[in-house]
Structures are given as C-alpha cells and as structure tokens.
C-alpha cells in the first residue's frame with residue numbers, strides 16, 4: 001500500500017519486515033537441518049571475519065644489535081642503510097668519522113624515528129637504546145635466562161631498531177623490503193670501502209718470518225684515466241664484470257673462482273696504473289708479492305694463506321722475480337710435489353710452474369674471487385709455463401702512446417677536451433715514434449700553462465725523435481763495420 005504523496009505507508013513497511021523475518025527464519029531452520037554443524041561453524045566464522053569492521057593493525061619487527069654473543073648482521077646492515085634515509089627534518093642526528101674513513105657517518109640519535117616509504121608501504125623506523133638493567137657497577141646480575149658473560153659482551157646499553165608498519169604488508173616487508181635493505185647496505189659498504197695495499201714486511205732477525213703489512217691504498221688511477229686502446233680497455237672491463245658475476249658458473253664447472261691477467265709492455269706504458277684502476281674498479285685490496293724476498297716454499301705458503309678473498313695478488317716484473325729453470329718441468333706432477341722438486345733443484349728460488357701450481361692448488365681449496373696479475377717488460381723472456389693457454393686468462397699488451405691516448409692525457413692533465421692548435425703537430429710526431437705515456441705525462445706536468453706544456457712537449461718529442469734516429473744510424477753503422485770486419489777475416493780463423 002502506497003500513500004498519496006508516493007511514500008510507503010507505515011503498515012506496508014511493517015508487513016515487508018514481517019515477511020523478511022519469516023523468510024530468514026525459514027532459511028535458518030533449513031540451514032540448521034541440512035548443513036552439518038562443522039560446515040556451519042566454518043561458514044559462520046568466515047562470514048563474521050569478512051563482515052566485522054576492522055581498524056588497521058600494526059606490526060613491529062625488532063632488530064637487536066647482538067644475537068647472543070655474536071653481532072646481528074641485520075642490525076649492521078640497517079645501520080648502514082639508514083645513513084641514506086635520515087629525514088631532512090630530523091631534530092637530532094649522531095655523526096661520527098674515524099681516521100680510517102673518508103665519509104662522515106650519519107646515524108639516528110636515541111629515540112629518534114624516521115619514515116621510509118618502499119613501493120608505497122610506509123615503514124617507521126625507530127632507534128631504541130636502553131640501559132641494560134642486568135648489570136650494575138658491582139656486576140650484580142638478575143636475569144636467570146642469560147649468562148652473565150653475554151651481558152658484559154654487550155656492554156651497558158642494549159640497542160635495537162624497531163620497524164613498524166601496517167600488518168597487511170607483512171609479506172612485502174619480510175620478503176622484499178628486508179632483502180632490499182641488505183642489498184643496499186652491501187652496495188653502500190662496497191662504495192665506502194677503503195682499499196689496502198699489502199706488502200711483505202721483512203723480519204728483523206733470521207728466525208722471524210715474513211708477513212704482510214698494510215697501508216691504505218690511495219691509487220688515483222681509474223679506467224677513465226688510463227690511456228690504452230679503447231677496445232682493449234672495454235674488453236678488460238667486460239672480463240672483470242663477467243668474472244664477478246660468475247660465482248655459480250665457477251662452482252658448477254669445479255674451478256677455483258679466480259682470474260689471471262698478464263700485463264706486458266715497455267716501461268712507463270701504464271701496467272701498474274692499470275692494476276690500480278682494476279683495484280679501484282673492483283674495490284679489491286692488493287697484495288704485492290715480492291718473490292725475491294721469499295726464501296722458501298714454507299714462507300710462500302704462509303704469506304699466501306694470510307691473503308684474503310676479494311683481492312688482487314700482484315707479481316711485478318715476473319721475468320726478474322723468479323728463476324726460469326723449469327722449461328721442461330712435468331706439469332702433471334701434483335702441486336706440492338712439483339713445487340718441492342723445483343725447490344730442491346733451485347735452492348731459495350721459485351720456479352714459475354711450481355709457484356703457479358702451488359697458488360692454483362691453494363686457491364682451489366680456500367680462495368674466492370681472487371685475481372692474479374703478473375707484469376713484465378719482456379714477454380719473450382717468460383717461461384712458456386706462464387704463456388701456455390689457460391694459464392693466464394688474458395694477455396694485455398700495454399703499448400706506446402697513440403694520438404688517441406694523447407688526447408686522453410691532454411684532457412686529464414691540461415683540461416683540454418676539444419682541439420688545440422698544437423695537436424696536429426704532436427699527433428704526427430707521436431705516430432712517427434715510440435714514446436711512452438709516462439714520458440708524455442711528465443712533460444704535461446711541467447707547467448700550469450697548457451700552451452707552454454704543449455710547446456715543451458712538441459720540442460721534447462722532436463729531440464727524442466732526432467736522438468733515436470741518430471742512435472739507429474750509429475747502430476746501423478756499427479753493424480756494417482762488424483760485417484765488414486767479418487768479411488775481411490782470414491778463412492783459417494774459422495777453425
């Protein structure tokens with residue numbers, strides 16, 4: 001029944017309600033009779049869950065500094081990651097820097113919080129620092145669950161981070177956000193790493209053993225600054241990248257995760273500079289192994305065992321460092337056998353194959369991400385053991401300067417990035433002679449005035465060219481004279 005103004009009348013509303021209640025009653029009775037009680041309970045539970053209005057609930061993850069007596073890696077990673085996240089409007093920050101560090105460290109002060117947003121999820125970080133209740137000045141201790149030693153190891157403060165977020169994002173935070181923070185922290189640590197140069201420290205007495213000593217490596221060389229053929233430079237960078245990515249591959253094929261490079265070329269062509277560039281690129285420490293100063297295989301073993309992973313072992317001037325007596329050595333001998341045999345044969349001198357086998361053997365069992373670099377000025381003098389395929393993965397020829405390399409030096413040293421009127425003349429001279437990058441670099445450092453430097457360089461190159469052609473003439477003349485003398489010698493001299 002409808003009233004005159006179009007609104008339902010009160011009696012019609014009552015009768016509709018009565019009809020609805022009756023149908024609900026019928027439905028209920030049928031539901032109770034037909035559906036088993038366990039299914040009823042399940043259905044009701046789910047209906048209740050979906051129709052109960054809920055306020056968003058929060059979840060908190062606690063990341064403590066210590067996990068028992070060991071440090072919690074997650075805490076350290078979070079501390080590093082947080083440096084990048086400190087809010088611009090934070091009221092209090094903790095900053096620090098040690099003499100070994102290049103950067104200022106920024107940290108949250110006690111009880112400060114910041115908000116991090118990751119893929120739309122808001123995560124509130126708080127840094128909590130509590131007085132450790134369990135120790136007092138007299139060392140009295142009340143917690144029965146925890147050994148006293150742990151408390152002392154932790155010190156008088158307990159620190160932890162609290163990560164607070166909406167509970168619905170639990171899976172994203174645990175599954176995606178935490179791994180992201182760990183990766184990010186790893187990358188930041190890698191970026192901040194201070195490289196070390198390890199050299200051998202010589203013992204004061206005969207009985208003392210040789211050991212590594214290290215200094216911070218501040219080699220300024222980078223790939224951008226090393227003048228070498230661009231294709232070769234790219235090939236080296238690609239090779240290094242591939243090497244780093246191939247951990248699984250090396251494991252799969254059962255090879256030690258290492259790579260060997262032989263750098264060869266005349267003096268001053270950038271071999272040592274390239275080593276610095278590789279170390280800076282990979283952020284690997286350098287171990288400079290001076291074999292001349294290692295008397296026997298046991299000291300070699302000792303110093304090799306004391307080298308760390310993710311490092312570069314460098315043996316400079318390999319042709320001068322080791323004896324080359326074992327050209328016919330049997331390479332199938334076991335590592336130590338070969339080494340010891342050679343050792344006995346050539347007291348206090350290392351044979352190259354022995355040394356290489358020894359390093360191979362050692363690194364196969366306990367080395368990861370190792371690079372070995374040999375340098376030499378005389379590749380032709382090297383033992384075939386070193387040159388045979390598969391021994392050194394890449395042979396890198398560092399050659400005399402080219403006009404292209406000169407442009408790179410001019411841009412590094414003089415900030416000339418385009419053309420210069422002197423370039424044509426200098427390019428021609430460089431193309432017509434053998435000059436090392438080191439010689440040219442020295443000329444480019446002689447003045448702050450670029451024009452003066454380039455003028456000086458052109459004169460230097462002309463002088464050098466003249467000197468070499470005079471030397472060549474003299475050599476020619478001397479050779480002719482010897483030939484003449486030989487020709488004039490009486491035949492009887494031959495017997």
Ligand SMILES: Nc1ncnc2c1ncn2[C@@H]1O[C@H](COP(=O)(O)OP(=O)(O)OP(=O)(O)O)[C@@H](O)[C@H]1O
Pocket residue numbers: 225226227228265266267268269270271272273274377398437438439441
């Ligand atoms: N290819 C290069 N690119 C840029 N600078 C170079 C290059 N080669 C040499 N230099 C400059 O010359 C200096 C000496 O070079 P470096 O010590 O790298 O040569 P090297 O090939 O190791 O010589 P050696 O065979 O005598 O050990 C470097 O400090 C650098 O300033």
Ligand SMILES: [Mg+2]
Pocket residue numbers: 271272273316375
């Ligand atoms: Mg060198």
